[in-house]
Amino acid sequence: MLSTVVRSVISKDWLTLLFVTTLCLLVITRFVFRKKFALFFTFLFSNKYQTQVESKQENIINGFTSLLFCVQVISFSIFGYIAVTFFRPYLIDAPFLFVKIISFMMFFIMIRYILEKIMAVILDIEVYINAYNFHKINARNLFGLLLIPINLVLVYYDYKNKIIFFSVIFIFFSYNLIVLFLLLKNYQKLIINKLFYFILYLCALEIAPYLVIYKLLIE
Numbered sequence: 342m343l344s345t346v347v348r349s350v351i352s353k354d355w356l357t358l359l360f361v362t363t364l365c366l367l368v369i370t371r372f373v374f375r376k377k378f379a380l381f382f383t384f385l386f387s388n389k390y391q392t393q394v395e396s397k398q399e400n401i402i403n404g405f406t407s408l409l410f411c412v413q414v415i416s417f418s419i420f421g422y423i424a425v426t427f428f429r430p431y432l433i434d435a436p437f438l439f440v441k442i443i444s445f446m447m448f449f450i451m452i453r454y455i456l457e458k459i460m461a462v463i464l465d466i467e468v469y470i471n472a473y474n475f476h477k478i479n480a481r482n483l484f485g486l487l488l489i490p491i492n493l494v495l496v497y498y499d500y501k502n503k504i505i506f507f508s509v510i511f512i513f514f515s516y517n518l519i520v521l522f523l524l525l526k527n528y529q530k531l532i533i534n535k536l537f538y539f540i541l542y543l544c545a546l547e548i549a550p551y552l553v554i555y556k557l558l559i560e
Contacts, residue, residue, distance in 0.1 A: 355439075356419065356496050363415050363489060370408040377405050384479055385523060391475070401475050406482065413485030414450075418443040419492045424506050457542075464538040473524060473539075480520040484513065 371378050377393065384390035421442045426433045461470040491509060 353496060359415055359419060360489075360493065360496075363412050366408055366412050367486075370405065370412075373408075374405045381405075381409075381479065382483070385483070385520065388527075390479075394475075401471065401478060406478055409482035409485070410478070412489075413482050414443060414446055416485040416488040416492060418446055420488055420495070420509065421446070423492065423495045427503065427506065460542060464542065466538050466542065469539055470542065476520055476524045480516070484516055 377390070380387075380390040380393060418439065422439045425438065425442065432438060457470060457474070461467045488509075495505070
């Protein structure tokens with residue numbers, strides 16, 4: 342039997358403002374990067390987006406990915422805020438809770454990015470990590486877009502069951518496994534030469550941080 346919890350009442354005004362901000366960022370992205378935006382939705386199953394990026398010799402971090410990254414951070418932070426206030430209703434009145442969540446997310450991403458660069462240089466796998474980061478950044482930007490309608494439902498629909506949160510988390514990890522599988526498939530010739538180092542990288546910077554966060558949350 343599925344258990345239920347009493348849902349806390351979340352103020353929707355500032356969340357509505359965040360949704361509007363997200364929509365504005367998407368409109369700007371769509372207007373400025375029209376062709377790339379259309380190709381972006383097919384990058385998991387087509388090489389057209391990647392081919393365009395490589396043909397223009399663009400950096401992984403550029404105007405397009407930066408705008409979508411902002412959308413991603415807002416979407417994940419909203420989901421995190423809703424989840425925290427759902428499972429810990431007493432925190433809904435905690436001052437600057439959302440600011441703390443989005444600040445933690447930015448700090449976490451920044452520190453991990455720096456560690457990735459350091460580890461890639463030490464293990465001499467910069468080429469492989471750049472390829473991995475290209476897929477990871479774009480995959481999570483895409484998931485951030487997919488999370489927007491889910492957040493809208495969570496904010497404006499009167500739900501009481503926590504299964505929806507576990508479902509989203511399960512989908513997120515399954516989605517990341519699919520991305521990893523496609524990456525290994527597309528770059529198997531490159532990765533096989535540094536397979537041990539790549540596995541070490543995944544364990545240190547992709548698996549361990551989430552285990553630490555999970556341990557902090559359950560405690």
